[in-house]
Amino acid sequence: MIQQENPQVIARTSLHRELVDRLQLLIIGGELAPGIKVPERDLCAQFGVSRTPLREALKVLASDGLVRLEPNRGAWVTTVTVSEVNEVFPVLGALDAISGELACEHITDAEIDEIRALHSQMIESYERRDLDSYFSINQKIHHAILLAARNDTLTTSCQALSLRMQRARYLANMTEGRWYDAVQEHEKILTFVAERNGKKLAKTLRDHMESKRVSVVRWLQNQDAASEE
């Protein structure tokens, strides 16, 4: 038998592209914590690659705002600041709104059913107070709407900005009250998707994002206050 330790790896993609994906996961997963210096040497060892492709990946991540490059000093994982949140969420809101409008123009009955199913699962997660599951399904719903919008550019733009907001589980700041409200908002989202009511869906998605902004900012400020002790 021919030696082939990872059969799935046809190595169809280049190293730097693979590294971009892996590093993104490390960053949004928190393994590469916000604020720390990117341990270039360690990562090279960990992935078994040389510095060249790793550094190429860092350049791409920097242009996406996930790391910050300082000339002759290296790369740092960016932190999520209040002002950044106040910038990004309104933009995401506008993009979500247009995605809702476009989705209503193109979505199929099957896709609506799928979103309905996801919604039910999400409600179950909510009732179990299973935050991880809730977030995961929540993302799937938003992604399903994006897919229905039939606009790859929009999808890419949204995901790039979402990534920046996902660093280090910042979204995990759900008070009981906020969580309840979010679920109510999602009920409206489902309704308007099912009705293919583009305008109302757009407005609901944008309001939803604004609520999220407020809630994330509040949490961040609590964090800041706590860390000052």
Added chain:
Amino acid sequence: MIQQENPQVIARTSLHRELVDRLQLLIIGGELAPGIKVPERDLCAQFGVSRTPLREALKVLASDGLVRLEPNRGAWVTTVTVSEVNEVFPVLGALDAISGELACEHITDAEIDEIRALHSQMIESYERRDLDSYFSINQKIHHAILLAARNDTLTTSCQALSLRMQRARYLANMTEGRWYDAVQEHEKILTFVAERNGKKLAKTLRDHMESKRVSVVRWLQNQDAASEE
């Protein structure tokens, strides 16, 4: 005296960053025409750099959609397709709309005056039928509105998408009728900016972008038809 043949080059920024900017200019200026293979070796010679920083820059440009990388085959300057235009313009429209809303919240009287002045200059360019000048001032107006929105994330997102639409002077498809309409739209834009009427400005900017989309698509299809002969 110390030898210093290019005094302007303080080289404060890294090579790859500089190269990203230079290559962007070459691409949107048409010197690197859509569809051609990126002449890596030539560009290295032209800029007097090695392949490493140039290739880093290409990775960044690829993530911005200005070039397309094919594993083991190299990089190509992307072409503007009808479907891409149909994707990007609606997204740009949504971003422009939100930028109008935010601008009305933050813009100062001085900034309004500046936009008014730019608008007058643009009208003069229109009356002289000076397309280059018209486009240049047009861009400045949109940029001024973006600046007034006080949202760097929004600015970055808009500019990235705008760049993709600027390849090879595609915007230079102004019929007499379309040009007239565009100027009328800009009159409304100025009015609503001056009134700080966010909602109406948002709608006007979005409609403006939609008109642009239609016009660009029409022109692209004429191009395609012409090239098939």
Added chain:
DNA sequence: TGACTTAATTATGAATTCAAAATTACGTTG
């Protein structure tokens, strides 16, 4: 002892090198 200088070490940025893939050129065969 503490602040400042200077030397040693480390990390970064970019050029160079090298192996592998793709392309081109060439020769062979039907």
Added chain:
DNA sequence: CAACGTAATTTTGAATTCATAATTAAGTCA
């Protein structure tokens, strides 16, 4: 002479090397 297969060349992707900047450590002097 056309199509296929093989060899030579070129190009790419990535590792390595090297010069320089930044950081740390050591030493000196008040």
